Amino acid sequence: MINCFFVGLGGFIGSVFRYLIGLIPLNEDTVFPVKTLVINIIGAFIIGLIAAASTKSHAISPRFVLFLKVGICGGFTTFSTFALESLDLIKGGHAGIALVYVILSTVLGILAVFAGEMVV
Numbered sequence: 001m002i003n004c005f006f007v008g009l010g011g012f013i014g015s016v017f018r019y020l021i022g023l024i025p026l027n028e029d030t031v032f033p034v035k036t037l038v039i040n041i042i043g044a045f046i047i048g049l050i051a052a053a054s055t056k057s058h059a060i061s062p063r064f065v066l067f068l069k070v071g072i073c074g075g076f077t078t079f080s081t082f083a084l085e086s087l088d089l090i091k092g093g094h095a096g097i098a099l100v101y102v103i104l105s106t107v108l109g110i111l112a113v114f115a116g117e118m119v120v
Helices: 002-022 034-056 062-076 079-091 095-119
Strands: none
Touching: 002 034, 002 062, 034 062, 034 079, 034 095, 079 095
């Protein structure tokens, strides 16, 4: 049960950070979902750091890893918003932009995890 507390606390922190980044004003004429892309790439990089650090150092508590990976990163990143924005782009007649968004999110996300692991 204590693990649930750590995940929940991390999720709260990650969700609040995500909300705050969403408040950053951007050009409203932009159709491309820049904020979600940036949030997900940052989250992928951070989870790569955490994964590498936790496998290289056994001094890191498994509960702390849960707090960071499942809690903070899980609350911060957002696959559901990514999927919704992709569908909205397609429905709005922007299938090309949706395709670029999906490809960039996937490729950059994987590269960010890899980069995070390489830093540690």
